Amino acid sequence: MNIPLWSIIKRGLVTQSESFxxxxxxxxxxxxxSQTPCQGMQCRRxxxxxxxxxxxxxxxxxxxDRGLCLGCGLCYQNCPSETLTQDRSTRTAVLAREDLIxxxxxxxxxxxxxxxxPFLRSLHIREVSxxxxxxxxxxxxxxxxxxxxxRFGVFYVASPRFADALLVTGPVGKAMQEPLRRCYNAMTEPxxxxxxxxxxxxxxxxxGGYAEANGVPNIMPVDCFIPGDPxxxxxxxxxxxxxxxxx
Amino acid sequence: xxxxxxxxxxxxxxxxxxxxxxxxYPAVEVLLLNIKEGGGLIITVPLSGKELSYPxxxxxxxxxxxxxxxxxxxxxxxxxxxxxxxxxxxxxEAWPADFTPLSPTGLGQRxxxxxxxxxxxxxxxxxxxxIHAGIIEPGHFRFSCVGEIIVHLDIRLGYQxxxxxxxxxxxxxxxxxxxxxxxSSDTASGHALAHAIAMENLLEITPPPRAQYLRTMALEIxxxxxxxxxxxxxxxxxxxxxxxxxxxxxxxAVLALAQTLSGNRRQRYYIKPGGVNRDLTETGRxxxxxxxxxxSQQMKELIPLLLENPAVIDRMEGVGHxxxxxxxxxxxxxxxxxASASHYDARASFAHGLYPAYTAVIPHRExxxxxxxxxxxxxxxxxxxxxIAHLLEKLPQGPIAVKPLEDxxxxxxxxxxxxxxxxxxxxxxxxxxxxxxxxxxxVKDPSFNNWKxxxxxxRGNLVADFPxxxxxxxxxxxxxxx
Numbered sequence: 200m201n202i203p204l205w206s207i208i209k210r211g212l213v214t215q216s217e218s219f220x221x222x223x224x225x226x227x228x229x230x231x232x233s234q235t236p237c238q239g240m241q242c243r244r245x246x247x248x249x250x251x252x253x254x255x256x257x258x259x260x261x262x263x264d265r266g267l268c269l270g271c272g273l274c275y276q277n278c279p280s281e282t283l284t285q286d287r288s289t290r291t292a293v294l295a296r297e298d299l300i301x302x303x304x305x306x307x308x309x310x311x312x313x314x315x316x317p318f319l320r321s322l323h324i325r326e327v328s329x330x331x332x333x334x335x336x337x338x339x340x341x342x343x344x345x346x347x348x349x350r351f352g353v354f355y356v357a358s359p360r361f362a363d364a365l366l367v368t369g370p371v372g373k374a375m376q377e378p379l380r381r382c383y384n385a386m387t388e389p390x391x392x393x394x395x396x397x398x399x400x401x402x403x404x405x406x407g408g409y410a411e412a413n414g415v416p417n418i419m420p421v422d423c424f425i426p427g428d429p430x431x432x433x434x435x436x437x438x439x440x441x442x443x444x445x446x
Numbered sequence: 447x448x449x450x451x452x453x454x455x456x457x458x459x460x461x462x463x464x465x466x467x468x469x470x471y472p473a474v475e476v477l478l479l480n481i482k483e484g485g486g487l488i489i490t491v492p493l494s495g496k497e498l499s500y501p502x503x504x505x506x507x508x509x510x511x512x513x514x515x516x517x518x519x520x521x522x523x524x525x526x527x528x529x530x531x532x533x534x535x536x537x538x539e540a541w542p543a544d545f546t547p548l549s550p551t552g553l554g555q556r557x558x559x560x561x562x563x564x565x566x567x568x569x570x571x572x573x574x575x576x577i578h579a580g581i582i583e584p585g586h587f588r589f590s591c592v593g594e595i596i597v598h599l600d601i602r603l604g605y606q607x608x609x610x611x612x613x614x615x616x617x618x619x620x621x622x623x624x625x626x627x628x629x630s631s632d633t634a635s636g637h638a639l640a641h642a643i644a645m646e647n648l649l650e651i652t653p654p655p656r657a658q659y660l661r662t663m664a665l666e667i668x669x670x671x672x673x674x675x676x677x678x679x680x681x682x683x684x685x686x687x688x689x690x691x692x693x694x695x696x697x698x699a700v701l702a703l704a705q706t707l708s709g710n711r712r713q714r715y716y717i718k719p720g721g722v723n724r725d726l727t728e729t730g731r732x733x734x735x736x737x738x739x740x741x742s743q744q745m746k747e748l749i750p751l752l753l754e755n756p757a758v759i760d761r762m763e764g765v766g767h768x769x770x771x772x773x774x775x776x777x778x779x780x781x782x783x784x785a786s787a788s789h790y791d792a793r794a795s796f797a798h799g800l801y802p803a804y805t806a807v808i809p810h811r812e813x814x815x816x817x818x819x820x821x822x823x824x825x826x827x828x829x830x831x832x833x834i835a836h837l838l839e840k841l842p843q844g845p846i847a848v849k850p851l852e853d854x855x856x857x858x859x860x861x862x863x864x865x866x867x868x869x870x871x872x873x874x875x876x877x878x879x880x881x882x883x884x885x886x887x888x889v890k891d892p893s894f895n896n897w898k899x900x901x902x903x904x905r906g907n908l909v910a911d912f913p914x915x916x917x918x919x920x921x922x923x924x925x926x927x928x
Contacts, residue, residue, distance in 0.1 A: 210692075213695055225706050226710070250621040250624045269624060269714070270710070271714070327577055327584070328582065329584065329605075330606040330927075331631055332583055332631055332632045332922060332923070335581050336675070336712070337712075338581050339581050340701075343697075355581060357579035369606065369924075372605075372606060373538070373607070374536075374537075375576070375605045377540070378576050378605065403628075404613075404625045405628075408612065410608045412608045429711075429712055429714075
């Protein structure tokens with residue numbers, strides 16, 4: 200047997216040292232609303248092209264709901280005024296559903312809410328998949344040697360009994376609602392719920408059907424939302440660290 | 447007639463489904479495939495009588511087993527004489543017994559799901575799932591064992607049923623591509639390509655050559671990423687952490703290439719009817735070529751670490767054995783089929799991307815165990831790398847899509863897309879109504895029949911070998927649940 204151990208050792212360190220780097224130039228990323236004025240109702244190209252109905256235009260105010268957005272990029276590819284542009288940031292997670300809704304209007308200042316942060320140093324996560332396996336693969340990727348989520352004190356665990364957080368992917372169809380509830384109930388307090396991927400936030404492409412696959416917020420309160428279909432592993436790590444209060 | 451056709455050489459069972467005819471009553475439809483000429487045959491059997499049933503094919507064609515049960519679930523149509531008649535997908539307590547989503551009549555009643563009871567001295571059951579310990583999809587496995595040996599494995603799926611087939615027939619057709627490729631989002635390119643080909647059949651358009659090259663590359667990159675990931679996961683399941691870590695890095699490298707090609711690590715929303723969604727720049731082409739060269743080098747170093755390692759071979763050899771006869775009868779496709787002596791690869795039979803004119807190396811094995819499946823995957827990794835490198839070199843210039851496409855589909859037509867995705871043959875089958883609306887959209891994921899193969903392959907194995915064997919098949923739960 201001649202296993203070239205050297206080929207393992209010479210690889211050196213592969214873990215990315217920079218946290219949350221922007222996506223490379225060739226990547227698509229999610230759309231965002233820039234300050235450039237929208238052409239308003241005469242154009243509406245993005246509204247018509249969006250398969251999800253995530254964009255609404257009212258007079259000159261444009262509203263984009265990232266909780267519905269697939270990140271297909273058709274809107275910013277077709278926007279003549281560059282009001283909708285690419286967002287290459289991987290810091291995309293938010294703590295409140297309404298923060299996923301972007302507009303070109305100034306937002307009212309929100310009162311700062313102080314939350315208790317019991318998981319500031321470490322978090323153990325139970326991942327439950329309910330119908331979006333690309334998102335599961337990105338969650339697995341977040342623990343690989345390149346992203347290495349363990350260095351932030353975050354671990355995926357095998358049982359809800361060990362877990363502080365529930366990370367849900369997929370739209371939670373009818374048959375998965377009861378198992379998910381039971382998983383949640385098996386976790387001890389304090390606990391948090393993270394919805395990863397557009398289908399878990401709103402049901403995405405599956406919402407409104409007979410299978411009632413309309414996302415996690417219909418089943419249980421959600422503490423953190425990670426948009427994207429699927430989100431980049433760095434975005435998943437961002438969501439988890441945001442929920443912990445590290446960011 | 448179906449049986450007669452299947453006894454002829456080069457014919458195989460494709461799919462079985464039902465639809466509601468424009469006249470208002472249902473019909474059962476069988477798709478048979480001629481894998482030599484790349485054609486097919488659809489046999490439609492209208493059920494206009496009061497009795498919503500037809501004689502079951504399963505006893506003679508075991509590959510129809512799950513499809514017949516799915517028809518029972520979605521249409522309430524009964525297969526008379528089916529050896530194991532009970533609900534398949536809508537089996538949770540969440541669905542009422544008379545709920546048949548695709549049939550407006552709702553006349554049928556489903557038989558409730560019951561696990562196969564194995565009795566005898568010392569037999570005990572181990573229930574697992576639906577939520578598993580790892581980061582994988584939900585499904586319930588029930589092992590009936592004697593000591594540590596599995597006597598029978600019952601696999602109960604359907605937890606992720608999202609009503610995709612019905613939604614696909616309700617949406618405006620230009621939006622269907624987004625949902626069609628979400629049927630199993632880890633096979634986004636495969637599903638998107640099958641959808642695109644079915645739509646192109648309907649619209650009678652041909653994508654430009656550059657698009658065909660880019661699509662073929664996307665399909666092969668997906669195969670590469672998932673096969674490399676599978677090898678890593680198999681290494682992980684036998685406790686070989688170095689292998690798991692190294693192969694998961696390799697997978698990461700492929701996903702970066704996927705991002706260069708399509709803008710997204712999972713190649714979501716890249717392939718569309720008529721072409722692809724974005725062009726590859728010259729710098730992109732060069733960085734892809736460089737990436738593929740580095741990866742080839744890396745794989746040539748890594749694969750021996752796994753498959754020439756006696757400890758690994760010892761752990762994989764003879765485990766999860768599926769006999770060639772069983773694989774053929776059950777219609778097992780993809781690497782799992784080719785590990786059990788099948789020669790079928792849709793790339794050699796049906797038009798998708800540059801295939802079948804562009805011939806790929808099709809490895810096969812007779813042994814049918816975990817090791818054979820791992821060897822097939824390694825050989826496919828090397829052949830995919832060669833294909834991508836070759837296509838990058840020869841990539842022609844020109845447009846990347848046909849445009850603009852018609853808003854309306856032609857009426858009363860059938861479009862079928864067959865693609866060899868990384869798990870195997872993938873079928874999208876679209877039928878339009880006389881008004882030009884999608885009246886039935888059937889999806890057959892490669893996992894649909896392969897699940898049965900996994901259940902059979904586990905018999906006589908150790909419970910502890912289940913994760914390894916499961917990974918060697920690596921089936922999609924969501925593609926089967928739809």
